[in-house]
Amino acid sequence: MPPAPAAERTARGVQHMFDRVAPRYDLANTVFSLGQDRGWRQAAARATRLAAGEVAADVACGTGALTRELAALAPGAVVVGFDFSQEMLKRARSTGGAASAPPDPPQPGRYAAGDAQSLPLADASVDVVTIAFGLRNLPEPGQGLLEFRRVLRPGGRLVVCEFSTPVVPVLREVYGRYLTRLMPVAARRLTSDPEAYQYLARSIGAWPDQPALARWLQEAGFGEVAWRNLSGGIVALHRGVAGS
Numbered sequence: 001m002p003p004a005p006a007a008e009r010t011a012r013g014v015q016h017m018f019d020r021v022a023p024r025y026d027l028a029n030t031v032f033s034l035g036q037d038r039g040w041r042q043a044a045a046r047a048t049r050l051a052a053g054e055v056a057a058d059v060a061c062g063t064g065a066l067t068r069e070l071a072a073l074a075p076g077a078v079v080v081g082f083d084f085s086q087e088m089l090k091r092a093r094s095t096g097g098a099a100s101a102p103p104d105p106p107q108p109g110r111y112a113a114g115d116a117q118s119l120p121l122a123d124a125s126v127d128v129v130t131i132a133f134g135l136r137n138l139p140e141p142g143q144g145l146l147e148f149r150r151v152l153r154p155g156g157r158l159v160v161c162e163f164s165t166p167v168v169p170v171l172r173e174v175y176g177r178y179l180t181r182l183m184p185v186a187a188r189r190l191t192s193d194p195e196a197y198q199y200l201a202r203s204i205g206a207w208p209d210q211p212a213l214a215r216w217l218q219e220a221g222f223g224e225v226a227w228r229n230l231s232g233g234i235v236a237l238h239r240g241v242a243g244s
């Protein structure tokens with residue numbers, strides 16, 4: 001498994017960064033994605049094929065944007081969002097419920113504190129794991145993938161929604177300039193933490209492209225690995241199925 005690309009990405013540093021950006025996170029997302037982010041998460045939710053009666057863990061859930069899409073897609077499913085930023089979780093909880101009523105025996109709350117690399121879940125206990133714009137932030141993404149496989153039952157589905165590499169060269173160039181020139185300027189005006197958005201640009205630049213991330217999933221023991229590009233590959237949805 002390749003090492004984590006960015007030495008700056010310590011768990012504590014990332015946690016503090018997301019605590020700081022939490023108040024304006026949703027607004028900044030919509031602005032910087034030019035309104036595309038909701039569609040990306042809806043596509044991620046659909047890719048899980050989550051059904052009533054199933055249990056889904058939305059890891060690194062942030063303010064719960066994908067958690068809520070999952071709950072809306074399959075009202076009879078149990079959907080729990082996990083994050084290690086208390087500020088993000090606070091916003092997730094105040095934005096509205098994520099899931100159906102807890103089943104019997106009781107499950108963790110709709111949102112719970114949890115580190116993506118050490119989830120508070122039993123082995124083989126969930127049908128679906130999702131992670132949107134979170135895998136890139138883990139100190140050891142490969143460790144995270146192994147953890148997702150541990151908590152998934154055999155045959156359970158993983159969906160990773162993450163920034164990726166635009167497939168058309170001209171889009172790649174325009175997007176590269178947007179990330180390195182335009183976004184930092186906009187971040188200085190719109191957010192109180194422009195450094196967080198410089199980190200975003202750097203971490204996207206250092207992130208593996210679509211085939212490389214697919215190999216990471218395979219190395220972590222996932223089968224039937226495939227991906228789908230969204231917005232020309234600015235974002236990719238990777239899917240994999242946990243083996244027995």
Ligand SMILES: C[S@@+](CC[C@H](N)C(=O)[O-])C[C@H]1O[C@@H](n2cnc3c(N)ncnc32)[C@H](O)[C@@H]1O
Nearest residue numbers: 018060061062083084085115116132133134137
């Ligand atoms: C870019 S946000 C994405 C949030 C959400 N999934 C979304 O689509 O908007 C990344 C989130 O990952 C969380 N995160 C980063 N590393 C984590 C870790 N090791 N364990 C749990 N959460 C983590 C951060 O606190 C943050 O809320």
